Amino acid sequence: MQKTEIAVIGAGPAGLAAAIEAARAGAQVTLIDENERPGGQLFKQIHKFFGSKEHRAGTRGVEIGVDLLEEAKRVGVITRLNTVVYGLYHDKCLGLACGDHSEDLQTQAIILATGASENVLAFPGWTLPGVMGAGAAQTLINIHRVLPGRRILMVGAGNVGLIVTYQLLQAGAEVVAIIEGLPVIGGYGVHASKVRRAGVPILTSHTIVSAEGGESVERAVIAQVDNRWQVLCGTEQTLEVDTVCLAVGLSPLAELAWMAGCRFSHVPTLGGWVPLHDQDMQTSVPGIYIAGDVAGIEEASTAMEEGRLAGLAAAGTLCHLSPEVGEIKKSEVRDRLAALRWGGFGEGRAVAKRQIIEARCEA
Amino acid sequence: MEDDLLICRCEEVTRSEVEEAIRMGLRTVNEIKRFTRAGFGLCQGKTCGRLICDILIREADMAPSEVLPGTSRPPVRPIPTRVLANRVSKEDE
Numbered sequence: 240m241q242k243t244e245i246a247v248i249g250a251g252p253a254g255l256a257a258a259i260e261a262a263r264a265g266a267q268v269t270l271i272d273e274n275e276r277p278g279g280q281l282f283k284q285i286h287k288f289f290g291s292k293e294h295r296a297g298t299r300g301v302e303i304g305v306d307l308l309e310e311a312k313r314v315g316v317i318t319r320l321n322t323v324v325y326g327l328y329h330d331k332c333l334g335l336a337c338g339d340h341s342e343d344l345q346t347q348a349i350i351l352a353t354g355a356s357e358n359v360l361a362f363p364g365w366t367l368p369g370v371m372g373a374g375a376a377q378t379l380i381n382i383h384r385v386l387p388g389r390r391i392l393m394v395g396a397g398n399v400g401l402i403v404t405y406q407l408l409q410a411g412a413e414v415v416a417i418i419e420g421l422p423v424i425g426g427y428g429v430h431a432s433k434v435r436r437a438g439v440p441i442l443t444s445h446t447i448v449s450a451e452g453g454e455s456v457e458r459a460v461i462a463q464v465d466n467r468w469q470v471l472c473g474t475e476q477t478l479e480v481d482t483v484c485l486a487v488g489l490s491p492l493a494e495l496a497w498m499a500g501c502r503f504s505h506v507p508t509l510g511g512w513v514p515l516h517d518q519d520m521q522t523s524v525p526g527i528y529i530a531g532d533v534a535g536i537e538e539a540s541t542a543m544e545e546g547r548l549a550g551l552a553a554a555g556t557l558c559h560l561s562p563e564v565g566e567i568k569k570s571e572v573r574d575r576l577a578a579l580r581w582g583g584f585g586e587g588r589a590v591a592k593r594q595i596i597e598a599r600c601e602a
Numbered sequence: 603m604e605d606d607l608l609i610c611r612c613e614e615v616t617r618s619e620v621e622e623a624i625r626m627g628l629r630t631v632n633e634i635k636r637f638t639r640a641g642f643g644l645c646q647g648k649t650c651g652r653l654i655c656d657i658l659i660r661e662a663d664m665a666p667s668e669v670l671p672g673t674s675r676p677p678v679r680p681i682p683t684r685v686l687a688n689r690v691s692k693e694d695e
Contacts, residue, residue: 323681366611
């Protein structure tokens with residue numbers, strides 16, 4: 240059977256950072272991703288990141304991605320692309336599917352950096368071609384250079400909805416409106432101002448009633464809602480659009496953690512069911528670590544720091560770092576994480592994360 | 603909302619079928635999956651799983667923390683059986 244010391248599943252920002260940190264400490268690391276290219280969602284992030292200089296604020300996600308790939312190569316991370324981890328079995332053995340065959344990979348520690356999936360809304364017409372996740376639209380424009388449509392309705396005014404709206408405008412589409420079910424805009428003010436300046440109205444307390452059309456979306460009906468999400472009669476309006484993008488949140492992709500028997504907690508602030516983890520990102524199953532969106536929906540910058548933490552911790556458990564050196568390095572990362580979870584938006588996540596760590600310690 | 607609204611696209615299960623299952627007393631995503639086949643298709647409930655949780659929360663008046671997702675089993679991605687059957691054993695050199 241093939242063996243590796245540490246398997247990192249998912250080569251997005253969290254997985255890349257974890258693999259680099261563990262390999263730099265001297266561990267043998269295999270980084271596995273089901274896609275043909277590494278980077279996860281990083282190469283879609285053509286906007287500049289926030290934070291401080293240590294968090295590479297002002298740098299675009301794409302550039303951070305290129306740097307991480309080079310660094311991973313330099314420190315000797317073995318990267319396996321087009322490879323699906325289809326199962327996690329007892330004693331930390333992974334089932335891999337690659338091309339025309341499957342194989343087993345025996346590991347000593349596993350870092351799950353599997354990311355998240357987009358939530359959907361079910362409304363009449365939601366299965367028509369032209370209704371898609373906002374993340375899917377972002378992949379189409381920024382990776383494949385294909386416009387999903389000409390006239391777009393964006394559902395959801397969180398950061399994903401706002402940023403993807405701006406990028407759709409840059410790609411040459413018209414975004415007719417952004418609607419948001421809540422009475423307030425969920426995303427950062429700076430992103431909201433940017434799309435408003437570009438002339439896109441943001442309608443709060445509005446929902447989509449239906450998408451209509453023959454072969455694909457031709458129009459969408461929206462309406463105002465009250466504070467119990469009930470449509471207010473007479474407020475319906477029809478928008479001529481060919482695309483409806485859904486930016487209604489993400490869910491952690493945690494199947495492998497469920498399979499491993501990890502304990503979970505339901506944390507709405509972090510996207511739903513999240514595996515419990517300690518200060519080292521270790522789950523309730525010894526030797527299985529998590530990092531990034533699978534550990535709770537946040538941002539690429541926090542995902543990278545969580546990855547570094549998991550990579551250092553896993554390498555430390557396998558004696559590649561002395562406990563003293565490991566602790567110093569980990570506490571530096573924890574300080575940077577705390578700095579990222581600051582302010583009106585970060586504070587809620589900081590509180591949720593503390594609760595997860597406390598629940599894990601009590602478990 | 604209309605009764606024939608699709609919830610599980612892979613298995614073509616409607617919202618009214620899921621609600622009927624809940625009226626009959628089913629209270630978990632796994633039970634609803636076995637009874638209606640919602641979540642049994644190619645995507646293994648990746649799209650409809652959360653929608654079904656939301657319907658349970660609303661129709662059965664449950665707290666979100668009482669509604670567990672369906673059980674995860676290998677394979678977590680749709681993989682042809684011939685790929686699983688073609689199990690290659692490589693030794694480390």
